[in-house]
Each structure stands twice: as C-alpha cells, then as structure tokens.
Amino acid sequence: MNDVKPSQEPDGPTGTLAFRLGTVGTLVTARFAAAVEDLGVKPKHVGLLSVIGSGAPASQQDVARTMGVVPSLVVTLADQLEELGAIERVRDPDDRRRHRLGLTPEGHTLLAECTARARALDEELTAGLSTAERDTLSRAMGVLAREAGLP
Amino acid sequence: MNDVKPSQEPDGPTGTLAFRLGTVGTLVTARFAAAVEDLGVKPKHVGLLSVIGSGAPASQQDVARTMGVVPSLVVTLADQLEELGAIERVRDPDDRRRHRLGLTPEGHTLLAECTARARALDEELTAGLSTAERDTLSRAMGVLAREAGLP
DNA sequence: GATGAATCGTTCATAGCTCGAATGATTCGG
C-alpha cells in the first residue's frame, strides 16, 4: 500500500520533470555535439541543416523563426556551413532582399550522416526502455515541444 | 498497413529524441528561469539548493560533482545564495579545508517555493498527457538521466 | 614528529555563445 507511488525520487526541484528536462537536455546535447564534432559541425548547425533539408528553401528570417534564434545568429551559422560546402545562398529572384538557403549534395550527405548519428544516440539512450515506453516517450516529447512553444 | 509507424514527424535530426531533448530542455529551462526570476535565483541556484536540501551537508567539491559543474562555479553560486541569506558556509571541524553548505530557514522556504513553481510548471507542460503517459515519461526521464551520466 | 604531495576553496583571466542595435540594400504602399 505504500508503493502506490513508487517514486524513490528526491522531492526537491531536481526531481521535477521541468528541471530534469533541463539537465538531461544539456547532457544529451553535449553528447550529440561530441558525436558530430569530427564532421566540423555543432548541434545548432545540424538544426539549421535539418530545417533547410525538410521543406521548401526558406529565407534566413524564416529559418531563424523556426529555430527560435535571432536572425544574426543564422548569418554566422550559415557562413560556416557555406564554408564547409554544405549549403548555398541564392538570391531570391522574386525578392532580392532574401537569401534562399539550400543544401548542396555535400550538404545532403552531411545531413544524412548527422541523422544517422542522432538515431544511434537515440538507441543508446533508450536502451533501457521497452518499445512501448519509447513510443510514449517520443509522443510525449512532441507534446512538450508544442507546449513549450515550438512550431 | 501504412500506419504501422504513425510518425508524421520530419525525418531529419530534428525529429530524433536526442535533438528534441536538447531544444525542449533549453526552452523549458528558460521558462523555469522566468518562473523563479523574481525570487532572485536562476536554475543553477535552484539546483544547488536542491542538492544541499536533500541529504547530509556536503562539501562544495561534492556539490560540484553532483551538479556536474566545476568547483569554481559552485563558489560563485554559493556566494550569491549566501548573500540572499539562503545558505550558510560552515567550516567542517573534522577537515577545516572544507566548507559544509547548509540551508538556513530562509533557504528552506526558498527551496520550497522553487519546488512548488517547478511542480506547477510540470502541470502546465504535461497538461496534454494522460496520467499513465506522465508516469511513463517520468520514469523514462530517470532512465535517460542515468544513461546520460547523472548520479 | 617533520616534510613533500595532495585536497579544498577561492580568485582571476579567458573562451564560447547568444543577443541587440546600427547599417545598407531592396521592396512595398499610398
């Protein structure tokens, strides 16, 4: 009768979802960063690639909004990815203020490799979970993302 | 037969658990930071309070290890919390190199308030989830935390 | 007991990341 809530967890903020999400997120991001370091990119770069990769070529403003960062940061990230030969900037003929960002063939390859490594990391992380739990977790993260103000 | 995997998710890294954990973590942390801002503390302070609050009084080195940060950062955080009157440093009589960190009565109150707000945030975030899903999520986060290298 | 090595807390300088304001080019609305 005493294990209705089997929580052996500490009862401080450290035990709450909000807090744990932060610490685990930081840790996992660090691990992902280490996993793609040799490719010359960091998580933010991968995020940019991913945004560009899925969907129509977008302006840097759009990308910034989607990523939840400031446009000036997109400039820096895009500069570095362009230098890697992963993306290219094309002046939008319809509105020549805009730069439409697109993946180069090398960019597609890079994105695919990053995706593969992210998936591998997922496998490691969820090794201790059942398939049903993974699905629930995956779905819950989607809900949380929207709840936290993501597109 | 085509919805064996009902994933409408994008297939880039953005859709992976590892990546989403990072972005959601950052977002949630920002929201928690805003929630406790008027108390004069930031998430890292709350983490420190939480570590001190649960368990025997620990040295700053121990706290640093538990939090996964460098000892010099604990100095800064402890300074600010001490100035708030939330914690106190006591020279360990058994080993006078050490400072044992302890919560003051005000510190207990502050920690309790932070805990309450973290729980309230949890409620908001998981509003769209069933009770069973919340439990699974909670458990899964514990597994991930250990898997990612947390105590 | 003495003495060199190790540990604890602290200070300081520094690196990394991100933001915000200012600028120039371009487009839109009246």
Place this chain on the structure above:
DNA sequence: CCGAATCATTCGAGCTATGAACGATTCATC
C-alpha cells in the same frame, strides 16, 4: 515617387562556465 518596412549583415556587449594559479590545510611516508 517617396517614406516606411523588411532582409541580411556587421559589430559590440553580456552572460555562463571553464581552467589555471594560489594560499590554507590535511595526509602519507619516512
């Protein structure tokens, strides 16, 4: 045609967290 708005870019600044030095204290070995 002209002022307001939008886009990309540059530049400077802020904040966090780190790592290397340093004094105080303890430990281990002789």
